[in-house]
Amino acid sequence: MDSATSELPARTPLADAAETGLKIVIVGGFGVGKTTLVRSVSEIRPLNTEEVMTQAGIGVDETAGLTTKTTTTVAFDFGRISLNDRMVLYLFGAPGQERFWFLWDRLFSGTLGAVVLVDTRRMSESWYAIDRLEHHRTPFVVAVNRFDDDVSAFSLAEIRQALSLPDHVPLIDCDARVRSSGKSVLINLVDHLYELAMAREMTP
Amino acid sequence: MTPRRPVDTGDPDRLYTVTGGRSRVDDDSFDLVTLIVSECEPTAGMQSEHVRILELCRHPTAVVEVSAELRLPVTVVRILLGDLLATGRITARHPRAARSAELPDSALLKEVLLGLRNL
Numbered sequence: 001m002d003s004a005t006s007e008l009p010a011r012t013p014l015a016d017a018a019e020t021g022l023k024i025v026i027v028g029g030f031g032v033g034k035t036t037l038v039r040s041v042s043e044i045r046p047l048n049t050e051e052v053m054t055q056a057g058i059g060v061d062e063t064a065g066l067t068t069k070t071t072t073t074v075a076f077d078f079g080r081i082s083l084n085d086r087m088v089l090y091l092f093g094a095p096g097q098e099r100f101w102f103l104w105d106r107l108f109s110g111t112l113g114a115v116v117l118v119d120t121r122r123m124s125e126s127w128y129a130i131d132r133l134e135h136h137r138t139p140f141v142v143a144v145n146r147f148d149d150d151v152s153a154f155s156l157a158e159i160r161q162a163l164s165l166p167d168h169v170p171l172i173d174c175d176a177r178v179r180s181s182g183k184s185v186l187i188n189l190v191d192h193l194y195e196l197a198m199a200r201e202m203t204p
Numbered sequence: 205m206t207p208r209r210p211v212d213t214g215d216p217d218r219l220y221t222v223t224g225g226r227s228r229v230d231d232d233s234f235d236l237v238t239l240i241v242s243e244c245e246p247t248a249g250m251q252s253e254h255v256r257i258l259e260l261c262r263h264p265t266a267v268v269e270v271s272a273e274l275r276l277p278v279t280v281v282r283i284l285l286g287d288l289l290a291t292g293r294i295t296a297r298h299p300r301a302a303r304s305a306e307l308p309d310s311a312l313l314k315e316v317l318l319g320l321r322n323l
Contacts, residue, residue, distance in 0.1 A: 011269065011273070013262075013263035013264075013265075014239070014263055014264045014265070015263075015264075016263060016264065018239055018264040018297075019239065019264075019297045020239075020297070020299060020300055021235070021236075021237025021238060021239055021266050021297075021299045022237065022299065022316065023236065023237055023299075041323070047268075047269065047272035047273075048272060049268060049271040049272040049275075049277070049278060050271075050277050050278070051277055051278045051279060052277040052279055052280075053279065073277075078268055078272075080266075080269075081319070081320070081323065082319075083315065083316060083318075083319025083320065084315070084318075084319050087315060087316070087319060088237075088239075088266070089316065089319070089320075090236070090237050090266060090268065092236075107236060107278070108236075110235065110299060112308055112313070112316070139307070183320060183323055186320050187317065187320050187321065190313055190316050190317050190320060191317065193307070193308065193313050194310055194313040194314065194317060196307065197307060197308065197309055197310040197313055198310050200307065201309070201310055
């Protein structure tokens with residue numbers, strides 16, 4: 001069966017010739033299926049870690065009028081795909097909440113692009129992520145995770161309108177549990193990035 | 205998947221001890237996906253975290269994997285890796301696309317596409 005239910009191996013070593021690490025970030029609200037998507041395409045069982053940052057009173061977790069040291073902790077999952085002997089792609093599942101964006105540059109600068117994973121029952125959660133990605137000038141696609149009980153069945157056109165998504169941003173359906181579907185989301189993103197790169201390279 | 209255990213256990217002493225009191229690195233020389241390779245075997249008397257890193261990185265291992273395996277925040281791992289790099293015990297293979305405002309070029313993306321299609 002073409003699903004992610006089979007158990008993935010624990011972390012396996014990379015090829016000794018591996019030299020180039022690449023990043024793609026999957027952003028979305030809690031429970032939208034980020035880890036499920038990572039797991040469906042990853043060659044290893046998803047791992048998780050954290051970044052902790054101590055910062056003197058910047059507007060994060062702001063306590064009214066107090067300038068104290070603030071510790072920001074962001075947890076994220078990741079998986080891995082060896083593209084060939086030299087190139088390895090890391091997929092990061094990251095929460096879309098505010099404090100996460102505070103660490104975006106530190107963690108995800110140089111990322112190839114992002115996937116915004118959307119649950120049609122909670123579309124408003126995606127607005128912030130889309131806004132932030134545009135702000136960081138990170139190219140992205142939007143993937144609608146169609147859960148079994150997604151009875152609302154909005155069309156992609158309706159979803160595009162609800163998200164105020166510009167026409168040039170690809171919007172696709174997916175089932176995050178299914179490997180071929182997850183793979184197709186990534187191919188869609190990289191196709192989009194490739195077109196952007198070609199357009200840029202053609203411009204003198 | 206293993207259940208999520210917090211890396212930061214709320215015990216600042218632990219992280220303080222691991223890094224010898226340092227809380228930041230001077231530069232951002234290690235990206236999350238910089239691949240680390242050991243250049244020597246651990247020796248007696250070496251700090252246990254350094255030993256674990258040298259063991260893990262006998263094959264290329266990304267900074268973020270080191271962080272997950274050691275259950276230490278990425279910041280702390282960057283400091284530990286800085287020690288090992290400064291003494292020549294590891295080498296670092298930096299990502300081409302990282303730390304730059306430049307978007308990746310079409311040749312690189314074509315390779316990525318090929319890799320994904322062959323999955």
